[in-house]
Structure formats: structure tokens, C-alpha cells
Amino acid sequence: MLRRMPHRFDDIRLNDLRERPLAKWSHFDPDVLPLWVADMDFPVAEPVRRAIRDYADGDLWGYPRHGGLPGVRETVCARMHDRYGWEVAPEQVLILPGIVAGLYGGVQAFASHGEGVVATTPVYPPFRAAAEAQGRTFQTADLAETDDGFVLDEATLDAAIDPASRLLMLCHPHNPTGRVFGERELDALAQRVVDHRLWVVADELHADLNYGVPHRPFATVDPAVAERTVTLVGPTKAFNLAGLKIGF
Secondary structure (H helix, E strand, C coil): CCCCCCCCCCCCCHHHHHHCCCHHHHCCCCCCCCCCCCCCCCCCCHHHHHHHHHHHHCCCCCCCCCCCCCCHHHHHHHHHHHHHCCCCCHHHCCCECCHHHHHHHHHHHHCCCCCEEEEEECCCCHHHHHHHCCCCEEEEEECEEECCEEECCHHHHHHHCCCCEEEEEEECCCCCCCCCCCHHHHHHHHHHHHHCCCEEEEECCCCCCCCCCCCCCHHHCCHHHHCCEEEECCCCCCCCCHHHCCEC
16 A cells, blocks of 8 residues: 655655655665656645545546536636736647647647757757657757856857757746746747747746746747747646646
């Protein structure tokens, strides 16, 4: 039987963590403190637990209707409006089995075999994998490390983009540097998207973990950019639900 984790935030025990049959604490040897994967060691918030229990108790295990359970897409739209003033229609929302599926699907949809996929690096490894595993060329534009953290280097970005580039894969807020790109950086990226007629897949899964720094969805920077952008969002990072594989 699986041992249930304690609910108190100040009662996290190392032995309890190691007994869980999950990847984070079992992938490396016991003398390694694992900081390699985005699982929290704290318990999931009780309102989230309660919602999952209610769902399970409702015996809702069959196929949902097309578009998901009633109200799901509308809830995503309401959250985008309330947090960012971003108007998204429910029919624009697709439900995904996690964000990585969106990365792979975006590469397949917007870049042909041999064409270029640009990303600001270092970046979450599935960005590279989604491009190279599908026969696309992964083009890197390293962020510049400064005293104020990692920032967009426009010259490096320009050097990475060439006539074969078709897709910008943007991680915003940035994983792993934690950078929440500012207005100037977003404008610079938007200008290059328009100038080079790039498509964009914007992974904005970490938008709720910004420590008070305002997050602006990339698709809201410019209408011309919105028409060329797929934005990936979800609850799994902020609410510690990675194993449920939920994305939009």
C-alpha cells in the first residue's frame, strides 16, 4: 500500500519522499538531492485534492464530450481574462495531455523536415528533442548572463535566425533560468516574428510562478503576433500536478 504523505508543510521527511514510487526521488542514488525535475515535495493544496476526490467519486471515467467536460474551456478563458486581460474564445482552446505533447505537435505543424526551430537557450530539454526527433534543425540563441540575471541577446538571436527558420519556440517564463521576459524583450521577439514570418509556440506553463514579476502572454504583444502564436498553459507546475498530464 502506498504511504500517504503528511499534509503539513513543515513536516516533510526525507525517508517519506524516497518511499514514493515517483521519478524525482528514485532516479538517482540515495546520496543525491534531486533538483532535476519540477515536482514539489510539499503536498497538493486541499481544495485541489477535494476537487479530484469529487471527480473520482462521480464515476466520470468514460470518454468526455468533444472539447472536454462542460465548463473546462470556459474556465481557461476566464483565467486568461482575469490574470492578463487577454480575451480568448472557448473554441480557441484545445485540451492536451501535457505541455510536451504541445511542443511536439507545434514542431510538426509549423516546421517541415529540415527546417529551423529557434529557441533561447539554455532551455527545457524537450524543446530540443521535439525538433531533432522529428528531423528539424534546432537553432540556439543563448541568453546573455548579466549581473541582473539572464536576458535576451538580440544580436545572438539575429545570428540564429536564417532563411530556413520557420518556428520560434519560446519558454516564457523561462525554464531553467527563471527569466520573465520584459516588455522590451517581448517587443524585440515580436518584431523578428513579423519580419521573418516565424510561427511561435510559447510555453507559458510557469506563468503563475513569477514571484510578483508581471507576466505578459506573448500573444498579447501584437495582433500580428497573436495570429502566428500557439500558447501552451496549464495547472501542473503551479499546483504540483505534473503526473495528471493536463494542458491547454
